[in-house]
Amino acid sequence: MLVLLLIALIGACLLPLAARYIGKGAGLLMALLPFGLLAGFVGLAPIVERGWVRGEGYSWAPAMGLDFTLRLDGFSFLFCLLITGIGGLVMIYSGGYLSDKGRGERSRFFTLILLFMTAMLGTVLADNLLVMIMFWEATSILSFLIIGFEHKSSRSRRAANMALQITAAGGLALVAATLMIGHVIGTYSMAEAVLRADEIGAHPLAPAIVIAIMLAAFTKSAQFPFHFWLPNAMQAPTPASAFLHSATMVKLGIYLLARFEPVIAETSWGRATLVAVACITMAMAAIQALRAESFKAALAYSTVASLGILVMLVGLDGPRATVAMIGFLFAHALYKAALFFCAGSVLHATGKGVLRSLGGLWRPLPLTAAACLGASLSMAGIPPFLGFVSKEFLFEAQLASSWELVPLTIAVLVNAVMVGVAGVITLRPFFLKPREKVEVHHGETFSLVAPPLLLALLGLTLSLNPDWITRVALRPAVAAVYGQAVEVQLSVWHGLTPMLALSAVVVSIGLLIIRFWRNIHLMLRNRVRMEQYSIENVWEYSVRSLVRFSIRMTKRIEHGDLRGYLIAMILGVTGFCIWAMATSGGALRFPVNDTPLRLPEILLMLLGLGGAFVAARSSNVLSSMLGVGLTGFTIAITFMLNGAPDLALTQFAVEALVVVLLTAMLLGVPLVCVRTRSDKEHQVDGLIALGFGLTAFIAQVDMAAGREASSVSEWIGQMSLVAGYGYNVVNVILVDFRGFDTMGEVSVIAMAALLGTSLLASRKSTRAENEAERGVHYSFSVASAVLFWMLIIASLIILYRGHNLPGGGFVGGLTAALAFAVLSLARGTRAAEAYLRVSPPVLVGAGLLLTVGAGIPGMLKGNGSAFLTQLWWEPGGFLPKLGTTMIFDFGVYLVVLGAVVTFLFGLQKEGAR
């Protein structure tokens, strides 16, 4: 089975490609795939016939209970026959129907239909419910694409959207049902779930499970109140309608209900709900079928009514109901597909779909008329057609079941309407005189005639000679659904039974409907309110309101004011902080033996706070920048005083660069701030800042009180020289112990540089003479070259000695960037660029390559070392110890240099423009 499924999938992807090169007969070629699959399934018939079940399973994600298990029993088998058999005919028919379309369009249609067929097969074959959901959702999505095939028409798009919204919502219900079932019985196997239906029924979740299953089935099978998507889906090309609405898509809901019938029956109200919903659906659909104007719409509503009958049959108890359900499902698939084909042919040949304006088509389309007649007789349940047999079953099941008269009455009336509709759609277009002449564009072709004719003939021959199909498909299907073998006897003549009498009643009423169709039809059409207050409109209105609501919400949340976003974020962080402190339990602590206060540092920090205060209060951004810089420098000195020379170096270099870079930017923008906040907002912001600061302070004090000596720091301190061959522990952490982290950070800087190159697109010469005119003091200009080289040499020394003394790639790169900053300030950006020779992004790329490359030799050493395991080599003699960390650190150096220089040059050019 998996093989067949795979063939279907691969064939669906590849075969339609051939249709791009074949004109006529492409449909016949495409039909080879479904028919081949049909043959494959018929080959499995002996298994099914004996009532055996064939299972295949592959472990997929066992931890999630997701196994790719397939299961073929009688019911699945019947579906497979219908899907592939009718699928093949649909392919042939589409070849003729789409002959006026472009080859690409046609090929797309074939692909969609074949994929849809594959998804259908997967759904009915899957045993694992999670796998079934995947295929089930695939049918929803593919039907969306098929219904919206004419995507340039807004009506198609609307219909496709509606079908997707409804069926996908039902799909979600199925997911919910599956998860609940998995929760209750601990497995996702459908067979298991059905076997243990009583267990599920006894669980408190049972009502929820049953409701969710019903929702999934009702949406898919177009039951009230979700029925309206189906008539709209007639926007699809007719061959697609024939496939989707006869044998496949809409029958999935029935499939699901029939499978889970034992579970539904466990609840006291399950069957009653099914019958009630089915009755409403049937009654409503019958009226709409008489009201429908077009051929296809009439068929669509009759399909809804038929689905109602099927749901009712699932709801009824007793073996006869199952027999009737299987029989009707089979008969309906055959005649409904044929009728859709006929409707398509009429539409194709005349370009008209409205029944009232058609007539007399038996002359130009004789074979189509014959097929339509045969299929209609089956639909009307006239002996000796298959439809008659299935209708006998239906009445038998109703009389045998324990139900009252109401469903029976409705069933009789609905069947009478079916007779009427069948009569009208045959007589009106084909045999009655047209009111005005109907133009026929073309006659019949093989592709357009063979499929409906074949199906109509099948409806006749199978009822006259039912042995094979009963033995192979119907009896096993009934057994699979009912759970035990049931006698199924398809015969036209049952003798004089109550069922025959009911049939006679049905046909008589049906004949009356045919006689007075025009009057009934026009009377119903004048009831405009039926459209105004239809559920369809309610649905559309609610979908529109939903969109409107979400737009309003989005506008409120994504209002476009940066300040609002930031306030939300800051309050969120503060809130979480307070929440964490409040829930951690215990009072806030205060450090008991804190280190004593040192006056010089206090004075220094007060200076830094002053800088921050100025930055916050000043209305001139230049003084703000200086304030921020002042704070940065005091922090750098603080680092220095507290045993962090590496940090001090880095901070100094960064602060110097910030000043150079931001000044370059500030040259381009106004320095005095325009008022952007009202007084009230100023106060609010002040309060928020105060709250945040206070929270941060309390949190830090509490954290400091609970501080313990870090075992990680201690371990690193011990291992640094032994394992990392470096005296400077900070640097060893960066390049060795946490090398992978550093690589990540370097990549972030590289990405920033990339962003810089695209943001500050290198503008061609920003008026070179302008730069020359800038008043740079002569001494600075001369000294700059010396300064440049001194800084470059210093940066290299810092880089080299970093492993043992304060320094390293980050500081080195920043220092080298400073050298270029000095140069560009003194001699202009172009001169500095000329000194660099290569473009900055090249440096970034080379640096990134080095950092990654440094990690590879360690990996190749072969004793299972991970990426970025650093290696060391001691050549002896004068030569110092060499290690891959040096390559790594040099990479860091280059990335930092390249990135900063990218922005330096970019901002200087952009700012001077």
Added chain:
Amino acid sequence: MTVFYAFCASCIMGFAIYMLLSRNLVRTLLGLSLLSTGANLALFAAGGFGSDLPPIIAQGAEALGVSADPLVQALILTAIVIGFALTIVLASITLRIWRATGSLDARDVTLPDQKNLADMERSVE
């Protein structure tokens, strides 16, 4: 000392938040730069002020003696550089916004999303 530094870091972050909330993009980016400075100081204070000796192993010694916490320093070192990168990226974006819109007010920057939203609203009506 720790409490004092915690106080200073909180003050700096508070001032930074106040700047950040300004709708002037230059002030916002300066505020962000200040915020990262304050956060670094807070992180540094979390390492404690046990010793003012740098975490460098003395010549001849095998392991690190008494010194400042090296781990915190390694974290802060990269944080300084990343914060710097963030500042200059923002500076570039701000400059481009100024060139494109002639305004530094964050409210004048309309996102494409909001235009889409307006289009969508029209289509629903």
